[in-house]
Amino acid sequence: MKATAQVIPFQFEAQQVRTMLIDDQPWFVAADVCLALAVRNSRDALSRLDDDEKGVATTDTLGGSQAVGIVNESGLYSLVLTSRKAEAKRFKKWITAEVLPAIRKHGRYEDSRNNLGTLIGETIGTNGFNMLGALVKGKVAQLPTATQRRATAKIWSQTHAAFGVRSAADIPADQLDAARNFIAAYALEGEWLGRAETGSSLSRNDALAVEALVNDAEWLVYLLHRCGVVDHLRAVESPLAGSMAGRVESTSISHKLVRSLFADQLEAAAAWADELCGRPALRLVKGALPT
Secondary structure (H helix, E strand, C coil), rough: CCCEEEEEEEECCCCEEEEEEECCCEEEEEEHHHHHCCCCHHHHHHHCCCHHEEEEEEEEEEEEEEEEEEECCHHHHHHHHHHCCHHHHHHHHHHHHHHHHHHHHHHCCCCCCCCCHHCCCEEEEHHHHHHHHHHHHHCCCCHHHHHHHHHHHHHHHHHHHHHHCCCCCHHHHHHHHHHHHHHCCCCCCCCCCCCCCCCCCCCHHHHHHHHHHHHHHHHHHHHHHHCCCHHHHHHHCHHHHHHHHHHHHHHHHHHHHHHCCCHHHHHHHHHHHHHHHCCCCCCCCCCCCCC
């Protein structure tokens, strides 16, 4: 069987499994399935399938059209049976219990619990949630035991608000890095730990470079908010809207944290640069923002 089809990229845990509908029937890219199931010799595994369980499809890639081996539902099950990995059982159960019955009943997959969003890589899902959870746990570990629970709840609450989700598992997959940076940059100082004391770890040149970077970050966040860039992206339903919102928020937190940690050194470096240049650099001043 040969066919041309549009690929739908599914994400089964760490492995992408490309899928396509041919004559309203689901087919799977054989090489991806074998990788996901840790089937080492994919050619040998495919040779044992019946002819009606496998075929070749032509897909469009960045390098042009490409022919790939594919398997149908029956072929997929045969490959699952050759794998001894625990993932094989989970994968088969999800396919047979939810996805395929819904396709047969409705002609499409109706995903009331957003499981499909996780599988095809639209959301970070349980794996991403666990990764962020480990980061949160590590971040609050330095706090007194009595305040760790409140701090954890606050970080999750702020993360949900920043990314517009009710659960961190629903954060879009392309915003996982932004979410990780957001949590990593969340400032515990002042609210939970008290302000960190400034030290003398930065040379004047280093402090000047950090001051310039922080100043640029402050301006960038301000201008993005002022111009409503995120709102415009959402209005045109751009896939970059969520990622932009997360990056802006994490940058805002990061520059405030750096500014507070090295306040005296950055102020001294800025004053030194202003004196050398004969005029002050344009900086944002709280309560006196430019119009």
